[in-house]
Amino acid sequence: MKTIVTIQLLTLTLLLVFAGKVSGQPPRGPLVVSPQVNADKSVTFRYLAPAAKEVKLSGQFLKAPVDLSKDAQGIWSVTTVPVKPDIYPYSFVVDGVTVMDPANVAFFPNERFKASLVEIPDDAPSVYSLTNVPHGTISYEYYPSVEGSTGTLVVYTPPGYTKDKAKKYPVFYLISGTTDTEETFFKVGKTNLILDNLIADGKAKPMLVVMPYGNPAARIAEQKSQAKPADIMNRDSEDAIKRAKFFETDLITNIIPYIEKNYRTLNNRENRAIAGFSRGGGQTLRAAFNNMDKFAWVCSYASYISPAEMDKGFSHIGGNAGKTNQQLKLLWSGIGTEDFLYKGTVEFEDYLKARKINFKSYVTDGGHTWMNVKKYLNETLPLLFQ
The missing domain is CATH 3.40.50.1820 (Alpha/Beta hydrolase fold, catalytic domain)
Incomplete structure (x- = not known):
């Protein structure tokens, strides 16, 4: 009985400690998916910045930067027109500061600013597609x-x-x-x-x-x-x-x-x-x-x-x-x-x-x-x- 009580007390202590740690963490923001390539080759870009006053999208598939719109959760977003299939660098401009897309792990290797990358796949495999062939x-x-x-x-x-x-x-x-x-x-x-x-x-x-x-x-x-x-x-x-x-x-x-x-x-x-x-x-x-x-x-x-x-x-x-x-x-x-x-x-x-x-x-x-x-x-x- 003594052993059982000891285990119960230890378990309760750990739960209280864990609960304290969790309550001390800052709240997580909403999940952001970006970029999202759509079926028609348009692309939806999203950026979480509740306090930002302006967010723009800049990319080599655009003639000029475009504005994003903010929703109630503080997520800024824009959907482009259909884009010619290829791989493109892009970035966000948040209140005048150029930044990468934090929701995207693909980036452009560079000595200086590292833009994010988006790939719009073609309907048929392109010359650079990952295909079912032997690989080096x-x-x-x-x-x-x-x-x-x-x-x-x-x-x-x-x-x-x-x-x-x-x-x-x-x-x-x-x-x-x-x-x-x-x-x-x-x-x-x-x-x-x-x-x-x-x-x-x-x-x-x-x-x-x-x-x-x-x-x-x-x-x-x-x-x-x-x-x-x-x-x-x-x-x-x-x-x-x-x-x-x-x-x-x-x-x-x-x-x-x-x-x-x-x-x-x-x-x-x-x-x-x-x-x-x-x-x-x-x-x-x-x-x-x-x-x-x-x-x-x-x-x-x-x-x-x-x-x-x-x-x-x-x-x-x-x-x-x-x-x-x-x-x-x-x-x-x-x-x-x-x-x-x-x-x-x-x-x-x-x-x-x-x-x-x-x-x-x-x-x-x-x-x-x-x-x-x-x-x-x-x-x-x-x-x-x-």
């Missing part, structure tokens, strides 16, 4: 980088990589743009899923894809607890060229040796490709043109080198078209007609034409967006290592 593996790697820093890479290995231990693969180095990180081609560009689908369809060769962080100066500053250097607005400036060279040094002296030591790779120029978007495209062109012994496949996504810089720094490219055309199995340039780099890209392509340098040009609609990057990937991946 994504790995995160650390490597010894420039100035004693620790570098970061995302590496894709194709389906079957772990089965045949004797097989070696070509490597595609893929560099993202200004303020993007090593995760952007994976989480926003969906490179792994695009390549999975192309390999399964027999349209692309199995390959490794190495996605580095293209801003080692920012990484060094971060690891030293210093402020990151300001973004470069003039892409043709001396500082831009200097930073591109800094990344090139990291790529050639650290990244490539690390990959070739730790993965089963085919280690010659015919089995190395390089591509990049925006700033990463400029880094791609400079690194490739400076190291023609390293890369035979070169793709520029919404980027260019000015004719003046080509003449000054890369005269060997335009000055000997026969040798350049022999060395490069692919030189590819893609751009959107609404891209703010369209004019510079056209001038770069005109420079190549005038000097009889062979290249493939791809022009699409749209602007400087990751929606277009997925198109560039889908166009170029089947061309590599063929």
